[in-house]
Amino acid sequence: GDSVTQMEGPVTLSEEAFLTxxxxxxxxxxxxxFWYVQYPxxxxxxxxxxxxxxxxxxxxGFEATYRKETTSFHLEKGSVQVSDSAVYFCALYSxxxxxxxxxxxxxxxxxx
Amino acid sequence: xxxxxxxxxxxxxxxxxKVFLECVQDMDHENMFWYRQDPGLGxxxxxxxxxxxMKEKGDIPEGYSVSREKKERFSLILESxxxxxxxxxxxxxxxxxxxxxxxxxxxxRLTVT
Numbered sequence: 001g002d003s004v005t006q007m008e009g010p011v012t013l014s015e016e017a018f019l020t021x022x023x024x025x026x027x028x029x030x031x032x033x034f035w036y037v038q039y040p041x042x043x044x045x046x047x048x049x050x051x052x053x054x055x056x057x058x059x060x061g062f063e064a065t066y067r068k069e070t071t072s073f074h075l076e077k078g079s080v081q082v083s084d085s086a087v088y089f090c091a092l093y094s095x096x097x098x099x100x101x102x103x104x105x106x107x108x109x110x111x112x
Numbered sequence: 113x114x115x116x117x118x119x120x121x122x123x124x125x126x127x128x129x130k131v132f133l134e135c136v137q138d139m140d141h142e143n144m145f146w147y148r149q150d151p152g153l154g155x156x157x158x159x160x161x162x163x164x165x166m167k168e169k170g171d172i173p174e175g176y177s178v179s180r181e182k183k184e185r186f187s188l189i190l191e192s193x194x195x196x197x198x199x200x201x202x203x204x205x206x207x208x209x210x211x212x213x214x215x216x217x218x219x220x221r222l223t224v225t
Contacts, residue, residue, distance in 0.1 A: 032211030043116070043202055043216030044155075051211050089154065093211045099170070100214060102147075104154035 004103035023090035031094040033073040116217035131190040135203030144186035149200040
């Protein structure tokens with residue numbers, strides 16, 4: 001079955017540091033890939049997505065590139081802010097009735 | 113803006129009680145979902161619905177049931193709550209087919225004592 005593996009957290013960074021959160025996946029066919037973010041006390045919200053190989057999703061300074069050859073979708077940001085502190089979930093959709101498979105989440109804490 | 117609302121942010125129930133969690137979305141979405149979120153396990157799908165009165169089991173349906181009598185409302189029912197159902201419950205909705213965004217409610221933190 002489909003699965004998503006994320007790097008374990010928590011990740012603690014200083015403000016303006018470079019961020020990478022690793023995500024790899026296993027799926028049949030050609031899935032679409034997502035990053036969702038959950039701020040404290042809130043539900044998840046879509047951060048970015050990519051629907052085919054070599055696509056790059058980007059939003060709010062975050063980027064992720066769909067790498068079919070390495071089955072990866074790593075999240076990056078060049079300079080994190082305190083307001084980026086949240087839990088980040090990698091997810092995939094491989095067709096059918098909207099069933100999305102989520103990773104376990106990676107907590108990011110950015111300190112001033 | 114899409115809005116998904118959940119009936120309670122926090123809920124405390126006793127073992128054996130019947131528990132109803134309500135979710136309402138205001139964007140006429142076809143699909144609705146119930147997840148539970150636990151530390152180290154991420155989000156796990158309990159049930160989803162792609163149309164009124166239609167439901168499909170997710171990965172962990174045991175101990176739960178659902179009801180969707182109206183398009184905008186999707187209810188999760190714990191027939192006899194147990195302590196291992198203490199968790200954060202998230203409702204989500206999405207439109208149509210394909211790789212579309214799911215919109216989440218703020219969650220209900222359920223504690224079963």
